[in-house]
Amino acid sequence: MENKTKENRKHIGFFGRCNVGKSSLINALTNQEISIVSAQSGTTTDVVKKSIELYGVGAVVLLDTAGLDDNTVLGEQRVKSSKHALTLVDAAVLVISENKVGDIEKDFLEQCKSLSVPCIVVYNKQDVEKATEQTKKQVAELTNSQLLVLEDHSKEQMLQISSKLKDVLSSFEVEKRTVLQGIVKPLDIVVLVAPIDSSAPEGRLILPQVQTIRDALDKACICIVVKETELECLLKEKGIKPDLIVTDSQVFGFVSKIVPNEIPLTSFSVLLSRMKGAFEQYLKGTPYLDKLKDGDKVLMLESCTHQPTCEDIGRVKLPMMIRKYTGKDIKCEAVSGLTKIETPLSEYAMIIQCGGCVATAKQIHSRLQPALDMGIAVSNYGLAIAYMNGIFNRVTAIFK
């Protein structure tokens, strides 16, 4: 199942110095006035996002960013936000003009490499100053690919950008996996356990549950959804023998006692972490829970900005569980959305990522990579909870 929610669409960022024509290029590409175009430097102050259907690529979100050389009063902040935007995108378009290829462009291309963000370089404003052979050579050396020189903003030229983007996105494609891939077959009975407590949204299911139901149906499975309080009745009195039970991680402890050992059991969060997270690193990092010491700080990373409630998993339940399990004075902090993590990562002993249902695999990867590079243990909500409930091996057995 390819998710088509706005957040799961491919994100493409447009970067470059002030006044290279990023905004007018985006407007031409989308055939809409999305970004304000002005000859004055620093017109794009914050990152502007727009969802569009890009020919040959599909549904994408375009990000128009502030100039990388913005030296206005608020420039430093804007440059930071543009650089942060690079951690959110699946591909970058570096726009250059007037044959300017200096440290700014070199640094930017270096960052793309370190974040594994594919980048195409586009030469804009040929009418102002034509691209020289020297510029073309420099770009070819820096990127191993040809500079795309735009003669104008005609439809044909815009199609060239789409086509290049399509190429780089497909060559960097993270393995496409669906929620239940490889663990169910047609006509399997899949039981989903969805608690409805005060943290559940009013009148609807949450995205991981919806995604799993949809994937079960796509795979011709028989899908049953129950609350944890009805699970025992379903198994014993109704005599249903599920081929797989997927539960909300928060009730892992309760559910694992009801479900016989021979029935495969896992959680929505674990499934999502396998689909788009750093699953192998989570498997290695989760046992670090046993090494936490008094005063250690643990960071909870949530990819959405839902309204926290008194039963919030990342802010209340999981921190309480960690303190109880370790018996230590552990300080837990939570960061929501894909905003910059302000506290230096080196201050954290461990990082625990949510299922990330609204984030792309690339976004989760970019967010966790700096911590992994520093050797910080990373885990996932579902895996951490399973570990603390003594069922870590059980909930990961189906993936082996």
Ligand code: SF4
């Ligand atoms: S992004 Fe994370 S915290 Fe938000 S609903 Fe999805 S799994 Fe839960």
